[in-house]
Amino acid sequence: MDFTSPSWPNLQGGNFMNFRCFSPLSVSRNLTSLPDFLAPMTEIIQCRMCHLQFPGEKCSRGRGFCIATENEVCMTGRIFKKDGTLWLTFMGCLEKCANVDKIKWSIYLVKFRCCRGYDLCNESL
Template sequence: MQNPSLKGEMGPPRACETCSHVHVPTLVQITDTIQCKMCHIRFPGHRCDKGRGICLATEEEACTTGTIVKSDGTPWLAFLGCLKNCANVNNIKWSIYLVDLRCCRSYDFCNEYI
């Protein structure tokens, strides 16, 4: 008999319809995703101006924070979200702007203050 306190948490083992094996969910599969803060546009001194929410970063994604400053160092805007193949970069030139990108996967909402 199934323990009622565990009922439905990971689901029962199930057969793969196109495979010859049985799929059993594991704790590792459940924790492969992390929650990230999301904001498409945030101007300096403002809260999120557009696209506020939460995204789930899959195993190949990371939480990210991007900042864009003018070439004189004046902040222009920031963005937060989930990004596939994320890499930390500094001062990437984009027209008259410089872009920094920070990535993390250490804990849920790790991009909130980076």
């Protein structure tokens, strides 16, 4: 996906959760003496979800929770205006995610934070 393209993300269509980042999530295994078919692959993590939140306001679209599958993480994305002021925040579950700091997208700067350490870890990102 080309992050410099003005069509990323499709803000007019409200399609905020189709972001795809670069780094795949490495799945950790529970290393025990159990056979492979009994060893759990990964822990289930619950993430805060909000498709649209403006500064100083509550979540206005897509408020709730999502369950990150074994290939997903919790994420928080923020879009900043050119002058650095926060314009928009979105949160949810994402399959491929990488922590990025203020990459340029048209006249905006976009920041992603990803986590999987504990339930609702993306609330504090």
